[in-house]
Amino acid sequence: MVIDCHGHYTTSPPQLAAYRARQVRDLADPHALRSKGALGIGDDEIRESLEAHQLRLQRERGTALTLFSPRAAGMGHHLGDATTSRHWSEHCNELVHRVCTLYPDNFAGVCQLPQSPGASPASCIPELERCVNEFGFVGCNLNPDPSGGYWSGPRLTDRAWYPLYERMVELDVPAMLHTSQSCNPHFHTAGAHYLNGDTTAFMQLLDSDLFADFPTLRFVIPHGGGAVPYHWGRYRGIAQDLGRPPLADGVLRNVYFDTCVYHRPGMALLLEVIPADNVLFAAEVFGAVQGVDPTTGHPFDDTKRYIDDIGWLGEDARRKIFHANAIRVYPRLARRAAACARSEAAA
Amino acid sequence: MVIDCHGHYTTSPPQLAAYRARQVRDLADPHALRSKGALGIGDDEIRESLEAHQLRLQRERGTALTLFSPRAAGMGHHLGDATTSRHWSEHCNELVHRVCTLYPDNFAGVCQLPQSPGASPASCIPELERCVNEFGFVGCNLNPDPSGGYWSGPRLTDRAWYPLYERMVELDVPAMLHTSQSCNPHFHTAGAHYLNGDTTAFMQLLDSDLFADFPTLRFVIPHGGGAVPYHWGRYRGIAQDLGRPPLADGVLRNVYFDTCVYHRPGMALLLEVIPADNVLFAAEVFGAVQGVDPTTGHPFDDTKRYIDDIGWLGEDARRKIFHANAIRVYPRLARRAAACARSEAAA
Numbered sequence: 260m261v262i263d264c265h266g267h268y269t270t271s272p273p274q275l276a277a278y279r280a281r282q283v284r285d286l287a288d289p290h291a292l293r294s295k296g297a298l299g300i301g302d303d304e305i306r307e308s309l310e311a312h313q314l315r316l317q318r319e320r321g322t323a324l325t326l327f328s329p330r331a332a333g334m335g336h337h338l339g340d341a342t343t344s345r346h347w348s349e350h351c352n353e354l355v356h357r358v359c360t361l362y363p364d365n366f367a368g369v370c371q372l373p374q375s376p377g378a379s380p381a382s383c384i385p386e387l388e389r390c391v392n393e394f395g396f397v398g399c400n401l402n403p404d405p406s407g408g409y410w411s412g413p414r415l416t417d418r419a420w421y422p423l424y425e426r427m428v429e430l431d432v433p434a435m436l437h438t439s440q441s442c443n444p445h446f447h448t449a450g451a452h453y454l455n456g457d458t459t460a461f462m463q464l465l466d467s468d469l470f471a472d473f474p475t476l477r478f479v480i481p482h483g484g485g486a487v488p489y490h491w492g493r494y495r496g497i498a499q500d501l502g503r504p505p506l507a508d509g510v511l512r513n514v515y516f517d518t519c520v521y522h523r524p525g526m527a528l529l530l531e532v533i534p535a536d537n538v539l540f541a542a543e544v545f546g547a548v549q550g551v552d553p554t555t556g557h558p559f560d561d562t563k564r565y566i567d568d569i570g571w572l573g574e575d576a577r578r579k580i581f582h583a584n585a586i587r588v589y590p591r592l593a594r595r596a597a598a599c600a601r602s603e604a605a606a
Numbered sequence: 607m608v609i610d611c612h613g614h615y616t617t618s619p620p621q622l623a624a625y626r627a628r629q630v631r632d633l634a635d636p637h638a639l640r641s642k643g644a645l646g647i648g649d650d651e652i653r654e655s656l657e658a659h660q661l662r663l664q665r666e667r668g669t670a671l672t673l674f675s676p677r678a679a680g681m682g683h684h685l686g687d688a689t690t691s692r693h694w695s696e697h698c699n700e701l702v703h704r705v706c707t708l709y710p711d712n713f714a715g716v717c718q719l720p721q722s723p724g725a726s727p728a729s730c731i732p733e734l735e736r737c738v739n740e741f742g743f744v745g746c747n748l749n750p751d752p753s754g755g756y757w758s759g760p761r762l763t764d765r766a767w768y769p770l771y772e773r774m775v776e777l778d779v780p781a782m783l784h785t786s787q788s789c790n791p792h793f794h795t796a797g798a799h800y801l802n803g804d805t806t807a808f809m810q811l812l813d814s815d816l817f818a819d820f821p822t823l824r825f826v827i828p829h830g831g832g833a834v835p836y837h838w839g840r841y842r843g844i845a846q847d848l849g850r851p852p853l854a855d856g857v858l859r860n861v862y863f864d865t866c867v868y869h870r871p872g873m874a875l876l877l878e879v880i881p882a883d884n885v886l887f888a889a890e891v892f893g894a895v896q897g898v899d900p901t902t903g904h905p906f907d908d909t910k911r912y913i914d915d916i917g918w919l920g921e922d923a924r925r926k927i928f929h930a931n932a933i934r935v936y937p938r939l940a941r942r943a944a945a946c947a948r949s950e951a952a953a
Contacts, residue, residue: 348750403792409756410792445750445757450809450844454833455802462797481697482840486833492869496895496906497797522839528875548843553852559843 261563262585262592265435265481265517265541266325266366268355270312272304275354276332279333282347286339295346298354305357316544317365320563323582326589327355328369328400332448334439337407341375341382348373356394367592368396369435372423374405376412381422382524391430397591399427401434401478403460408443408452415460416467424473431590433477435517449547461514465498465506471514474530477513477588479539483520483529491532507534515588517541518562518580521548526565535576539584540566608910609932609939612782612828612864612888613672613713615702617659619651620703626680626917629694633686644765645701652704662703663891664712666911670929673936674702675716675747679795681786688722688729692920695720695733714939715743716782719770720749730767738777744938746774748781748825752809755790755799763814771820778937782864783807796894808861812845812853814832817860824860824935827885830867830876838879849859854881862935863933864888865909865927868895873912882923886931887913 278298285291313325329351352370359368370390372383389394401423404410413419415436416490427434438456439448446452457480470476480487487494491506498506515537520526528540541562548559557564566572566580586593625645632638660672676698683691699717706715717737719730737743748770751757760766762783774781785803786795793799804827817823827834834841838853845853862884867873876885888909895906904911913919913927933940 410790414792431683443757445761445806445810447809447813447844450812450841452805454837457799458801458805458833459792459798462794463792465797483836486805486836488799489830489833489836489872489875490867490869492867492872492899492906493895494797495899496868496897497794499897499900500895520837520839521843523881524875524878525836525839528836528871531871532869548840548847550843550846552839553846554842559839560888561937604733 260323260582261321261540262582263322263325263541263544264479264539264585264589265519265543266327267311267330267543267546268327268358269545270308271329271330271354272300272308274298274300275350278350279347282343283338286343293342295349298350300354300363302357305354305361307547309358310364312545314362314365320542320561322542322563324364325366326369326397326585326592327358327366329355331400331437331453332440334371334400334402335407336374336402336405336439337376337442338562339375341373341378344375346372352386352390352394352396356390356396359395367589368394369398369400370396372399372401374383374402376406380420383423384426387423387426387430387432391432391591392469395591396432397589399434400437402439403436403456403463404438406441408441408446410459416469417461421472424476428473428475433479433588435479435481437481441559453482453547454485457482459486461485461487461494461510464514465494465503465510466501470510477515479515479517479588481519481541481543483516483518483525484516487531488516490534511537515539515584518566519543519546520551520562520565521559523565523568526562527569530566530569530572530576535579536584538580540581607670607929608668608670608887609684609831609929610672610888610891611826611886611932611936612866612890613660613674614677614890614893615674616677616892617655618677618701619647619655621647624699625697626694629690630685633690640689642696645697649704649708652701652708656705656709659892661709661712667889667908669732669889669910671711673715673716673745673932673939674705674713676702676718678747678784678800679787681718681747681749682754683749683752683786684723684789686722688720688725691722692720692733699733699737699741699743701709703737703743706742713716714936715741716745716747717743719746719748721749725754726769727767730770731773734770734777734779736774738779738938739869742938743779744936745779746781747784749781750803750810751785751788755788755793757806762810765786765814768819771823775820775822780826780935782826782828784828800829800894801832804829808832808834808857810843811861812841812850812857813848817857824862825863826862826935828864828866828890830865830872831863831880835863835876858884862886862931865913866890866893867909867912868906869899870912870915871894873909874916877913877916877919877923882926883931885927886935887928
């Protein structure tokens with residue numbers, strides 16, 4: 260069974276983008292009502308948006324289940340204020356919940372948090388609880404830089420985050436640390452800001468005692484960990500110079516990497532240097548790179564193909580990477596995954 | 607012959623740091639004179655600072671020549687104003703010039719630029735000219751983020767940089783794109799800000815027509831290119847999606863990567879995905895990682911050992927990576943390199 264831990268609803272019906280455009284436009288209008296409003300999206304439109312896209316690729320590539328969250332670039336926490344972010348996050352999460360209700364065998368929900376620059380991370384707790392307890396979501400996406408490329412808020416290891424981390428631990432849900440759209444012209448969103456966010460987050464976690472305070476807190480770093488596995492020797496050396504424990508005994512007890520690396524050599528490096536216990540399969544389809552690699556004739560984002568092609572990777576490692584780690588890191592997935600396995604066996 | 611294109615004077619005599627501390631302290635004193643002042647460093651102190659460090663490692667590791675510049679984290683362009691930065695850069699560059707005069711066979715100078723947030727990049731031209739024309743320096747280090755982690759200035763592709771680029775082209779000197787110390791608490795300097803700077807700079811160059819305007823402008827991206835080679839498929843795909851030429855026919859005509867990658871798997875990836883014409887040997891000794899890798903028993907930063915160990919790398923590629931590319935990218939190096947080769951042959 261293959262679980263993809265990193266999927267976003269990038270193909271949502273156009274009413275969602277229209278809602279957001281209205282919401283952002285209203286920010287400049289002092290007379291705007293600023294109510295939550297409604298999206299006006301029908302179930303058939305949701306089905307249509309998925310059948311030709313994510314569901315087709317699941318069938319074609321043999322993915323049983325996708326951990327599905329709102330579009331990462333769309334989170335846009337830097338826009339408006341905490342109310343803006345709350346209304347927007349609620350709509351995005353409710354839409355993902357509808358997806359998961361329509362296709363319970365194919366998708367498990369991961370929520371966007373209503374972060375906002377200057378607002379306390381604790382203000383995200385009610386939406387996290389709603390998504391986990393009422394919708395059955397299995398994790399959340401946490402933006403380490405809600406300022407959108409100016410990095411002006413507290414570090415991930417700051418105590419400002421602790422109330423949210425406490426609730427994550429109680430609910431037993433991990434967070435994928437994923438930045439959103441960059442509004443800093445220096446950073447191309449998919450070509451720099453995402454990867455910089457991954458690298459930055461890892462280094463913050465390496466150089467902290469956060470996991471002494473939260474031994475069971477778990478973070479997934481997307482995009483193959485940004486620059487980290489490529490510079491694994493650098494990080495092992497920095498940890499040693501800082502007097503930190505070896506990475507495998509330290510930060511890797513709580514930190515995981517996904518496999519969103521879009522060529523075989525990069526994937527082979529990831530699987531060579533990062534222990535199999537710390538790698539979760541992902542492709543992020545209909546994401547940052549949607550074309551076909553002219554050197555292979557296959558889509559860049561068909562990450563399973565790269566892994567399948569790495570002959571030295573053992574069966575036990577494959578089992579962990581393709582599904583067992585996901586079920587361990589996202590414990591609330593277990594029931595859904597069991598249901599998937601039953602329907603696969605019956606098929 | 608082995609040329610290391612990335613060395614900093616990290617072991618300079620303590621008077622240099624004391625000067626900088628005074629200079630920064632004086633910024634808060636409205637009555638301070640703010641004159642350039644003097645360092646008071648003797649030639650013997652310079653010799654001593656190098657003999658036990660960079661020169662010892664050159665001998666031990668078989669490096670003929672190091673491209674030597676002031677300490678990268680020490681540039682600190684965010685501190686003070688343009689006058690602060692001019693005095694500090696002049697001192698740092700003059701000290702490197704003394705190193706290169708004392709050891710002309712071992713070091714070739716690369717200058718720090720007196721950048722300052724808000725100041726025009728054109729204000730760096732006089733110091734660049736002085737270092738190249740009077741001191742015989744062969745290149746410069748250009749900081750893509752003089753704000754020190756807030757990324758508030760113009761992008762590298764902004765026309766504000768054009769006067770400096772014009773002069774670089776006329777002088778036929780490349781720039782290594784190297785950030786300095788981070789004053790943003792999110793970014794560990796060596797563990798995040800350097801690598802993020804590399805990744806950010808590459809993506810800015812990929813997504814621009816800068817090299818149509820400057821066909822002979824050359825940039826070296828340090829630290830093995832940040833996250834870029836690991837995500838080479840992602841960048842090939844993004845370039846394709848953006849309608850840019852393939853990387854090998856586009857940005858790689860003007861952009862090079864060094865080999866500061868501190869473990870064998872990362873080095874093998876770099877050499878597998880980046881054409882040999884675009885890779886310049888470097889180790890950055892007495893740099894970010896100074897310890898011994900317990901898994902190999904050798905220093906993390908002994909990058910030549912990783913390359914030597916990669917059996918499939920051909921002799922022609924080794925020749926390019928170890929010295930031919932450096933001489934091509936830094937043409938002013940040719941005379942110095944020829945002198946080194948003669949003294950190696952005589953030894």
